[in-house]
Amino acid sequence: MSGLWDSHLHTPLCGHAAGSPAEFAKAAQERGLSGLVFTEHAPMPGWFDPGSRMRPGDLPRYLAWVGEAKGILRVGIGLEMDYHPGTDRPVAQLAGAASWDYLIGSVHHIGAWGLDDPQWKEEFGQRDLEELDQAYYQVVIAAARSGLFDAVGHLDLPKKFGQHYPASKAALAALDAIAAAGLALDYNTAGLRKPAKEVYPGRVLLQEAIAREIPLVLGSDAHRPAEVGWAFPEAAAEVEQLGGRLVHFLGRQPVEVGERP
Numbered sequence: 001m002s003g004l005w006d007s008h009l010h011t012p013l014c015g016h017a018a019g020s021p022a023e024f025a026k027a028a029q030e031r032g033l034s035g036l037v038f039t040e041h042a043p044m045p046g047w048f049d050p051g052s053r054m055r056p057g058d059l060p061r062y063l064a065w066v067g068e069a070k071g072i073l074r075v076g077i078g079l080e081m082d083y084h085p086g087t088d089r090p091v092a093q094l095a096g097a098a099s100w101d102y103l104i105g106s107v108h109h110i111g112a113w114g115l116d117d118p119q120w121k122e123e124f125g126q127r128d129l130e131e132l133d134q135a136y137y138q139v140v141i142a143a144a145r146s147g148l149f150d151a152v153g154h155l156d157l158p159k160k161f162g163q164h165y166p167a168s169k170a171a172l173a174a175l176d177a178i179a180a181a182g183l184a185l186d187y188n189t190a191g192l193r194k195p196a197k198e199v200y201p202g203r204v205l206l207q208e209a210i211a212r213e214i215p216l217v218l219g220s221d222a223h224r225p226a227e228v229g230w231a232f233p234e235a236a237a238e239v240e241q242l243g244g245r246l247v248h249f250l251g252r253q254p255v256e257v258g259e260r261p
């Protein structure tokens with residue numbers, strides 16, 4: 001897996017992960033990865049899903065803790081930020097608060113509903129799924145147009161619990177917005193560990209992303225060291241086979257993954 005970076009990683013600061021950044025780095029080294037970019041769940045205004053993320057006061061600890069992994073292999077530091085209508089200003093403030101390497105914009109909520117929280121998954125049975133699909137991608141489009149992020153996180157997240165959607169018009173419109181904004185896409189292998197049993201985005205949307213020349217950033221979304229680099233040889237091979245372009249971000253600029261996996 002030489003040349004590959006894992007650019008979507010969490011730390012225990014979010015309250016639902018385990019293992020120090022140095023332990024993540026050692027696991028990455030054992031798996032032959034070339035580098036890591038940590039992207040902890042970013043602080044949000046206090047009312048927004050406070051149990052799933054760092055608090056603003058955790059930022060110095062986050063920067064220092066990730067710094068401890070730098071002696072092991074190449075390490076960058078970023079954030080997985082939530083995009084939620086009305087929160088652009090605090091998110092922009094945080095984006096300027098440190099020299100981040102990579103900022104992912106993710107949509108985990110439609111209104112007050114945390115759509116990927118196992119605790120609330122019954123809600124899928126209550127909703128009109130087509131409306132849900134449209135509502136979700138509307139927020140993704142706003143995230144892409146916000147100018148705040150380098151990439152959009154786990155594009156087709158509503159499939160997490162096994163409810164698969166076709167590549168809808170709404171999803172394709174989101175890819176158009178991502179391409180128009182010059183953003184990359186998180187190619188996120190966490191979906192393989194969930195009932196969805198496939199990478200985010202799935203193959204059809206991946207092909208559509210590649211057709212729009214959207215660069216792809218490999219990420220395991222690891223919440224523990226055992227998940228670092230999850231299924232990367234297969235994921236990288238799929239992107240390569242479809243003619244896609246893999247990058248990682250440092251200093252908020254894309255870096256080509258030059259070597260074959």
Ligand SMILES: [Zn+2]
Nearest residue numbers: 010014016041
């Ligand atoms: Zn998480």
Ligand SMILES: [Zn+2]
Nearest residue numbers: 080106153154
């Ligand atoms: Zn996420």
